[in-house]
Amino acid sequence: MSKGAAHCGISQSAASQHVQEVERRLTVALFDRSKRPLELTAAGKLYAEFCRDVLRREEEFNVVLEALKRQIEGTVRVASIYSIGLSEMSRLQEEFAARYPTSALQVEFMRPDRIYDSVRDDAADLGLVSYPEASRDIMVLPWREELMQVAVPPSHRLASQSEATPADLNGENFIGFDEDLSIRRELDRYLRAHGVVVHLVMHFDNIQTIKEAVALGSGISILPERTMHREIEQGRLVAVRLDAPDLVRPVGIVHRRKKKLNRAVQAFLGLLVGRN
Amino acid sequence: MSKGAAHCGISQSAASQHVQEVERRLTVALFDRSKRPLELTAAGKLYAEFCRDVLRREEEFNVVLEALKRQIEGTVRVASIYSIGLSEMSRLQEEFAARYPTSALQVEFMRPDRIYDSVRDDAADLGLVSYPEASRDIMVLPWREELMQVAVPPSHRLASQSEATPADLNGENFIGFDEDLSIRRELDRYLRAHGVVVHLVMHFDNIQTIKEAVALGSGISILPERTMHREIEQGRLVAVRLDAPDLVRPVGIVHRRKKKLNRAVQAFLGLLVGRN
């Protein structure tokens, strides 16, 4: 019993009292005290077996729990708008995997309203959205502001200009965003503020389709410059700088207001805000 | 959580604090507190499963323990000298079984020294011995004093007498007990005290063999009267009363000095001392 006490880091007295308390609770002797060294009774052996079983089970639990914790702690679940771009995300993913090899990054692309829902329901740790909006549950970290430029087909008269003024857009066929998107409201406000009236010929809910329509000559648009790189390279689109430096698309990181962000999420955030 | 607290008979506060303490120990959240009603996290479910497992195992332990306790509490283990007699013991056994049907009586016959050892080692709860001797470990309860009479074959000259004096034994061929037995020492002392000298022709360690030898006419002996009933009935032996009323064989119950006697043992003791 003394050895047992030492093994548990308690005094001999505590061990003795504890054993007696267990015996009192079970109303059965665990040790035969008329022998030295002390001998376990049949009940004592049974109890020891029970205790060992419980400890075994606890160890098993801890192993599974640690695995679960690693999984929870080491995973970043990101919900992103499509227009962040697959290439951008895969670049981030590679860098994240290199820097934090024990962590995992899960990216899913979806429409903005579903991103907010995902974050709210804790289906995603972070959301990447344009024109981010905070609310009771949602908190916003500004990420970057994307320069907006005029998107025109190479055949367009503006394609040869190095810069355009808002007035240059007057009366143009325009391909816009759906009315329920923030970016649509922002562009409308911008055009109105500069007294520009465009001829809205189509509207879509995503940049990809708008770029296609512009490339096909259905009209012009105003899009984030960095989303057009590939089409510009391929000569399918031309981006013309607007002389209004305030026309940007803010992209932000949204997350649940109360939630404690885990190690991996923190690391990913560091990666995001470290390099813009 | 409030319901859980009520279920455990503790306050809501205690439950809340306890859960938080477990969470702190495991460094993992068990509940998703941003939802009402509270939801278990993956870790919480795992922990609940673990707890339920332990409780199940505890129940199992308790079932087995109760069975063991019933077995321990309800069993009397008696070690007896041969000369108590099988018939006497089976009569006791029957009565015990009738009065205490949930208890069990285990009787084993053995030589006196092994009886003391059995009691000392807790292999037997009670020992039945003649000329009982207390010691540091062993405690004695007097049980009964058996009348000693002269055992003679029917053909013997004393067989026709209703009573004999010690002097009648002078010069007789005598069949005694082995020298290491208490009864031998007691008989030697008795004979010496009465100035009797017998001719010791044989000695044995048990009454049964002595009775056989007497019946075969090898000599006479002095034996407990109640051990001769059957041989007397069968006309193989005759018991002659000695006019010395102090010649008795004391039979006692021995048990371990410190040991707490269980329910069944107590009951059996009551049966023994109640009827002599």
Next chain:
DNA sequence: TGTACAAAATTAGAAAAACTAATGTTATGC
């Protein structure tokens, strides 16, 4: 049989843990 020794039991009091009542905070539905 007594004596020495080691180990367990006991005791009293200190330290730690668990608990409660009261109060503050939060998620949810209206």
Next chain:
DNA sequence: GCATAACATTAGTTTTTCTAATTTTGTACA
């Protein structure tokens, strides 16, 4: 935004557990 129910927090009390000191006990040995 407000009401409500449930959980969290706080402060203080009760209960439990623990230690140090002492006594008792079982064993070995002279």
